Amino acid sequence: MAGRVKGPTGRYAGRSAGERQAERRRRFLEAALELFGNSPGYRATTVAALSEAAGLSTRQFYEEFRNLEDVLAALHLQVNDEAEEAAAAALAGTADRQVAERAAATFRAYAAHVTGDPRRIRIAFTEILGVSPRLDHQRLARRARWVDFLCAEANRAVRDGEAAPRDYRLAATAFVGSVNGLLHDWSAGWVEATLDQIIDELVRMLLGSLRPADLGPAAEAAGPVRPGPPAVG
Structure with a gap:
């Protein structure tokens, strides 16, 4: 993956694009703390598993990060x-x-x-x-x-x-x-x-x-x- 997928802009449900992005990032990091820091660990975690644990899509993952x-x-x-x-x-x-x-x-x-x-x-x-x-x-x-x-x-x-x-x-x-x-x-x-x-x-x-x-x-x-x-x- 050469770079992150560009995320949406503008307001949605009363929140700005920046606020929504910060919330997605927080959810990915919380899920990563559980998967990397508990089980199965960083090396056994996939993008799909992390996205599922965060309740988000893999597309949203690549809007925030290039890789795990x-x-x-x-x-x-x-x-x-x-x-x-x-x-x-x-x-x-x-x-x-x-x-x-x-x-x-x-x-x-x-x-x-x-x-x-x-x-x-x-x-x-x-x-x-x-x-x-x-x-x-x-x-x-x-x-x-x-x-x-x-x-x-x-x-x-x-x-x-x-x-x-x-x-x-x-x-x-x-x-x-x-x-x-x-x-x-x-x-x-x-x-x-x-x-x-x-x-x-x-x-x-x-x-x-x-x-x-x-x-x-x-x-x-x-x-x-x-x-x-x-x-x-």
């Missing part, structure tokens, strides 16, 4: 955007706290969102892998965005005297890789731990990189931050 890879790409970005919004909101809500509390609250907000629905875990950490060079690039670009997010917070901690001045990019990259690997393996059943234990371990890793040991027990002084376990399933 476009749908997976959009869904992967959506999951990451929503997780980033959750993390940013938690960071803003702890702006006056010490780095230990800010980092813990921010990561827990991210983890609670992405693991709150097993389908999002599968989209973020499993279905996206090895599909195409294009999606590999998108996945790595989003990881780089998370690295930038962590580096910005680390640099703030340096300015506030809560972290030693150094280049935190390598540490942030290692942490993001650990998050992806551990959550992927946990969701696949390869790690025997509760989600709370997974999150606690990752938070300790994050704080260990943002707050080097020679700066004193800042995290311990802040006290533990232990929310209830995020809902899974």
